[in-house]
Amino acid sequence: AQSVTQLDSQVPVFEEAPVELRCNYSSSVSVYLFWYVQYPNQGLQLLLKYLSGSTLVKGINGFEAEFNKSQTSFHLRKPSVHISDTAEYFCASYPPGGSNYKLTFGKGTLLTVNP
């Protein structure tokens, strides 16, 4: 069975610093990978997704992620964060084919951007 592991439950950073949120996946077959963001008291919003093609994926709000098959990772990065990026971030995977079309989520990483 596939699974997604987010390696950090909390990441505190200062404003304008770079940030990397780490995500590893385990699957014996190819997967589709996603990053979602949840701002306080809101639902989840898609940041970016990798389905195929270029391994560097650019998303909204200046975020990007790199799919690394050899390391089974899909880390999320931003070169300079803002206070408004404070949120919980979820990595998720989706099996190709399959019968339940289910997103499998990691446990989340709380990003706190301090002034």
Next chain:
Amino acid sequence: EAQVTQNPRYLITVTGKKLTVTCSQNMNHEYMSWYRQDPGLGLRQIYYSMNVEVTDKGDVPEGYKVSRKEKRNFPLILESPSPNQTSLYFCASSLRGGAVFTQYFGPGTRLTVL
């Protein structure tokens, strides 16, 4: 505005009192799903629906029911709520099932069962 709405947003109830959380989308999406979010566990799928009258269990279906009589609505029913169902619930929809189709999430329903 394209959106997924949930009602109520907040609910406090007592053990055993049947309740329904409604979910509605205005995007003509075929696929809809319910998740629950618990601290340290991320989101887990409860039930999903590929289309009208087509529903199936997710990872944690025990204690929940769903129905899909209309394309736009996908209510979540707790016939006899228990304290372990205290959680934050999200409804999501996408044009169809499949990774290509982005899932759009509602704002969430925070349920407390006393």
